[in-house]
Amino acid sequence: MKPQSTIRAPRFAFLLISPTWLVLGLLFLVPLAIMLWLSLQRAGLYGVIEPGPTLANYIRSFESGYTIIYARSVWIAVATTVICLLVSYPVAYYIALKARPERKNVLLALVVIPFWTSFLVRTYAWMFILRDQGVINSLLMSLGVIHEPLPLLYTPLAVMIGQVYAEVPFMVLPIYASLEKLDRSLLEAARDLGASAAAAFWRVTMPLAMPGTVAGIVLVFIPSLGTFITPDLLGGAKGMLVGNLIQNQFGPALNKPFGSAVAMALTAFVLALLWAYAGWARRRGEEVAL
Amino acid sequence: MKRRAWSVERGAPVLRAVSWLVYAFLYAPIAVLVVFSFNSERQTAVWKHFTLDWYRVLFRDELIGHAVVNSLIVGVMATVVATVIGTMAGLAMARHEFPGKRATQSLLYLPVIVPEIVVGAALVSLFGFIAMRLSLTTVVLAHIAFSISYVALVVRARLTGFDQSLEEAAMDLGANRWQTFWRVTLPLIAPGVLAGALLVFTLSIDDYIITSFVAGPGATTLPLQIYSMVKTGVTPEINAVSTLLLVVTIGLIAAAQRLETSKR
Amino acid sequence: MKRFIALCVLLTLLGCGGKDDGKRLNVYIWTNYITQELLSQFTAQTGIRVKFDVYDSNEAVLEKLASGASDYDIVVPTDYMVRIMTKQGLLVPLDHAKLTNLANITSKFRDLPFDKGNRHSVPYLWGTTGFAYNKAKVGATLDSWAAVFDERWKGRVLMLDDMRECFGVALRMSGHSANSTNATELAVARDLLVRQKPLVKTYNSSDFAGILRSGDVWIAHGYNGELAKACDEDKNLAYVIPKEGCTVWVDNLCIPRSARHIEAAHTFINYMLEGKNIAAVVNAMSYACANDAARPFIKPAILSDPARYPDEATLKRCNFLGDLGESLQLRDRYWTEIKAK
Numbered sequence: 090m091k092p093q094s095t096i097r098a099p100r101f102a103f104l105l106i107s108p109t110w111l112v113l114g115l116l117f118l119v120p121l122a123i124m125l126w127l128s129l130q131r132a133g134l135y136g137v138i139e140p141g142p143t144l145a146n147y148i149r150s151f152e153s154g155y156t157i158i159y160a161r162s163v164w165i166a167v168a169t170t171v172i173c174l175l176v177s178y179p180v181a182y183y184i185a186l187k188a189r190p191e192r193k194n195v196l197l198a199l200v201v202i203p204f205w206t207s208f209l210v211r212t213y214a215w216m217f218i219l220r221d222q223g224v225i226n227s228l229l230m231s232l233g234v235i236h237e238p239l240p241l242l243y244t245p246l247a248v249m250i251g252q253v254y255a256e257v258p259f260m261v262l263p264i265y266a267s268l269e270k271l272d273r274s275l276l277e278a279a280r281d282l283g284a285s286a287a288a289a290f291w292r293v294t295m296p297l298a299m300p301g302t303v304a305g306i307v308l309v310f311i312p313s314l315g316t317f318i319t320p321d322l323l324g325g326a327k328g329m330l331v332g333n334l335i336q337n338q339f340g341p342a343l344n345k346p347f348g349s350a351v352a353m354a355l356t357a358f359v360l361a362l363l364w365a366y367a368g369w370a371r372r373r374g375e376e377v378a379l
Numbered sequence: 380m381k382r383r384a385w386s387v388e389r390g391a392p393v394l395r396a397v398s399w400l401v402y403a404f405l406y407a408p409i410a411v412l413v414v415f416s417f418n419s420e421r422q423t424a425v426w427k428h429f430t431l432d433w434y435r436v437l438f439r440d441e442l443i444g445h446a447v448v449n450s451l452i453v454g455v456m457a458t459v460v461a462t463v464i465g466t467m468a469g470l471a472m473a474r475h476e477f478p479g480k481r482a483t484q485s486l487l488y489l490p491v492i493v494p495e496i497v498v499g500a501a502l503v504s505l506f507g508f509i510a511m512r513l514s515l516t517t518v519v520l521a522h523i524a525f526s527i528s529y530v531a532l533v534v535r536a537r538l539t540g541f542d543q544s545l546e547e548a549a550m551d552l553g554a555n556r557w558q559t560f561w562r563v564t565l566p567l568i569a570p571g572v573l574a575g576a577l578l579v580f581t582l583s584i585d586d587y588i589i590t591s592f593v594a595g596p597g598a599t600t601l602p603l604q605i606y607s608m609v610k611t612g613v614t615p616e617i618n619a620v621s622t623l624l625l626v627v628t629i630g631l632i633a634a635a636q637r638l639e640t641s642k643r
Numbered sequence: 644m645k646r647f648i649a650l651c652v653l654l655t656l657l658g659c660g661g662k663d664d665g666k667r668l669n670v671y672i673w674t675n676y677i678t679q680e681l682l683s684q685f686t687a688q689t690g691i692r693v694k695f696d697v698y699d700s701n702e703a704v705l706e707k708l709a710s711g712a713s714d715y716d717i718v719v720p721t722d723y724m725v726r727i728m729t730k731q732g733l734l735v736p737l738d739h740a741k742l743t744n745l746a747n748i749t750s751k752f753r754d755l756p757f758d759k760g761n762r763h764s765v766p767y768l769w770g771t772t773g774f775a776y777n778k779a780k781v782g783a784t785l786d787s788w789a790a791v792f793d794e795r796w797k798g799r800v801l802m803l804d805d806m807r808e809c810f811g812v813a814l815r816m817s818g819h820s821a822n823s824t825n826a827t828e829l830a831v832a833r834d835l836l837v838r839q840k841p842l843v844k845t846y847n848s849s850d851f852a853g854i855l856r857s858g859d860v861w862i863a864h865g866y867n868g869e870l871a872k873a874c875d876e877d878k879n880l881a882y883v884i885p886k887e888g889c890t891v892w893v894d895n896l897c898i899p900r901s902a903r904h905i906e907a908a909h910t911f912i913n914y915m916l917e918g919k920n921i922a923a924v925v926n927a928m929s930y931a932c933a934n935d936a937a938r939p940f941i942k943p944a945i946l947s948d949p950a951r952y953p954d955e956a957t958l959k960r961c962n963f964l965g966d967l968g969e970s971l972q973l974r975d976r977y978w979t980e981i982k983a984k
Contacts, residue, residue, distance in 0.1 A: 120501030214408030325845030507710030
């Protein structure tokens, strides 16, 4: 296999990339600039914005009362990503490398179809399953296995189930895309050279599918940092995560400047993480899909 | 390329079992949804008796029909546009070196990184600023904006490390850049593009937060409608909608599959 | 493929068409606050076509109005939000000459502190925020906010996921005004709420009635409309306005400054001020209205239900959400603390 070389055809590249810049520039950069400006203003009474500029919002966002919230959000995002990875990889592997070719698209679609029902409806379905009088408890009680309903809903367990459930397609699809293009002859060569199935996986398959895996991790970890609806519905709204905090500031607290500052800080934090990863991977000479 | 008899391997049955377990996990709430859409009892998880009443209520409900149409319009438009733009971006990022590549990468990450509630609020401010009234169009624009990155990411991941010798061979044989793109590159990245398109449609048809900010009068999409129905009390009418949607999409995919296999 | 795309574009363009001849109205209203029949009747009577969308938070409306991009002609904010919107200059002063039915408003609801002289708003529906409980499970008669702080019902309590309402409860419990701006009093309330947290199974502002009915909780803090409906359906449930008092709130019809059909909006408001029209909403949705002319049209069962139409003595214990000024920020900090524990 020839090593990947990047083409230097700047004009063609610009052509390819200009619609992206147009759309995202207008619909993301400009609004973000507005948010950035907002984060430097003061919140007056009744939701009125008073002119700054001030760093007070950013300073406030680093108070200890708020850093606990960030830590908990990171913890939930990490847990979601790890469990999601463990759950999704086998499926992606199976579809990409083991399933019959004519079945692949169907199997892939089957992964995604549940997510074409509304997120809210699926979450309510989980509530229906996990409640005190829900499917699981009713079943267990009618079988005589338990006499009191198990508290499954409004617990961290329920939150994790809901979180992982919502992210599976975002992990399966990129990993699948990466695995699917694997050159099977490499795997065969590894087996021919005496590697066990496990070794072939760890040392050939996984590294080659790294770009897709990383893409999946990014697509799951980052939005999970800002999650708040699932923890509210399935966890009973008893915790406060970054997503709740931002929502409160834009909502009942009528403090858009502080909310924007927290959101900007979160964005900066994640961008820093991504840059750090890209730098580390590049120094290791790895192919980076970042 | 000969395919080894992978299925004879010891690992394969375990892998298949785990995969089907995951599918079971994915479909557990769906199964519950479908089954209880036929239950005559509103609240409990106890089966009363079979009824089609909720479906009757559903068909009389104009608001839901309108919401479904809106969701489909937005979903299809956003998918088409975002997939095209995103694929182009993914290609450029995976294959080319150009000034501003680092900046472009960060730009592509923004929609994934910025919390949805901020995106929604920011977009509303933007539309107000340029005096553009909220409507279904603003919803489509918002959906395109947040979807491009997902396609670009998936397509880029697929292309990274891809063997370019096929394309180089095509060009050696006299094909120009465009021909090579259409007849060699595109088919090669097709699974990635398809995966990206599926992702976008999924994101669009299910988006609540951003849509709730940018939707205008009469632009209620299905997630917004369902959210409001929940306040009426969760009735199996919601189950009925979801079941019907599932039946339709599965039907479409089965039809597409049949078309695919008959072409061969 | 190309034809498919062209079809989609065509469909969308068709969707956003239609001449605007002033005979249109875009309504933005709470979920379950109006019936399709009433709107159809309105169209039949006036020739004005209505599009309506729903929302479930005042702040969502504020966001849309403040941006200037919203296209609604009627919004229905709660009392405290009317104050905030007028302070931000987001509402159009109402032309009372066009509102011939204005006299129908119950005198008690005219000239309220958040909008003196009804310059920007007209009351629509009102209610209280008490709690409902399951008599069979609890085995006692409850009449005080102490119920939601009672260790006996640990894990069986639901509170609204609403900072102002929860603080209102805690402040009343500690003998202070629900609209207190005093930092010490607020700190006491915060501590009460922190101690309450282990008792709370879930905080929820939308499905509180459903969760109570399903048996997951035995005591639910919530708005009287949905809770009263739940009590109708399940005789074991009872709604209570506690002896310490509770919030009374009123939702109001207003016209945003960015409205494009102000004439039609006034026609609509006048229409909703007609007794039999608002009565139709009351009968369907279970909330009370502030309209004297509606009384003959309201179902007697609803009119005589103390959960929906409490008597004067009970109402005296209740008060509106007031102007919190700076203390809103303090409440928000404390609320974050409570939730983050």
